[in-house]
Amino acid sequence: MMPSLVVLTDFFAVSNHALSYAAGLALPLHAQLTLLHIPQPELLAPSAYEPAGSYQAPPNRRQTSYALQLLAAGPPVLIDGAAPEDDLPDSLTSAIHAASPLLLVLGQPGSTALPAELMTTMAMTLLHRVAYPLLLVPLRGLDAFPPRRLLLAIDGLPFRLRPHQDVLRRLLQATQGTLDVVHITDDAHAATDAEHLLATLRASDLVPDLPPRRLHQVYQPAVTAGVLAEAARLHADMLVLLARPHSLLGNLFHHSATVRLLRDSPIPVLVLPVQE
Structure with missing residues (x-):
């Protein structure tokens, strides 16, 4: 089908x-x-x-x-x-x-x-x-098509894809795109060991092995500003978020941060519902 x-x-x-x-x-x-x-x-x-x-x-x-x-x-x-x-x-x-x-x-x-x-x-x-x-x-920000530079924002916590939801992997394969990952930290949330973050991504089966150079940890007290600034720095043409069933992006990525990213992002935002 x-x-x-x-x-x-x-x-x-x-x-x-x-x-x-x-x-x-x-x-x-x-x-x-x-x-x-x-x-x-x-x-x-x-x-x-x-x-x-x-x-x-x-x-x-x-x-x-x-x-x-x-x-x-x-x-x-x-x-x-x-x-x-x-x-x-x-x-x-x-x-x-x-x-x-x-x-x-x-x-x-x-x-x-x-x-x-x-x-x-x-x-x-x-x-x-x-x-x-x-x-x-969004109305604007669609000049780069198809999207080939994707940026995934993570909160560092484990997650699992829901069954039969491999749209990110399909999109990367279809467009021969690249994926970078950003983890935002602040005074209350210290930077996480890079290998731990990479292992979490591997365990999720979200994408194939991510090269360490594609992982970026950014200190920024404002989550929205940090994610959007990193997207601009990397010239990303699509932003990817993970939506958890209860906390909606958990920890730093609380409900209001999700709303602001959906509202303020100048590039398309792909939201992936995941399981804890």
Whole structure:
């Protein structure tokens, strides 16, 4: 069965950039695209994160169908359309599980109709509800394609990949890309022995053996600033994060740091749900 990349779209954001980016990844990954329409994306935002401001009314069924046809007419890959309607969180979760995707794709909004914070919150909600890798595509920072310089941020704790989730390995093989790893330390979290970090990565089976020169330990009190600075220094064109089921990136990589990285990263962010 051909793997699927599921692109979530609402049409207010005019997320063609995310669809185009996903289509470009689908070709080397030998995957098809599945479009899932989200009629009211604000329903995926928990009240604690619900941004201020008003939203436009969702398009009617005819407008939705027409928009799906317009989006599907673009990329030269197979696209299946599915549109969850009532009880959005549950129906969307069911539709995603039915697609059994290799990757979920969300795009930052292209207009002020939906604030960027909502897309970030949607990403966090999806990570809690479905354990599939998720890619958040920014409006800009897409000049380097396909992504060949990936940067993985780790917290130094052991982890295991979920079954059948080897999208990072596939992506590196398909694009002949390279992977660097950054471990951020601060006054409360001392630098970890490099061999221990490398052994943790080997045990996870996330990627093949990582050369020691590809591991970088950086002192920076602000996790977000440290990760983004290292991404800029290495000219990375994709950032990779690990999402743990309870602590969400654990220790230094707590919930707010994850949100800030998703919101502020100028390059696409791939989030991999992992097991403890």
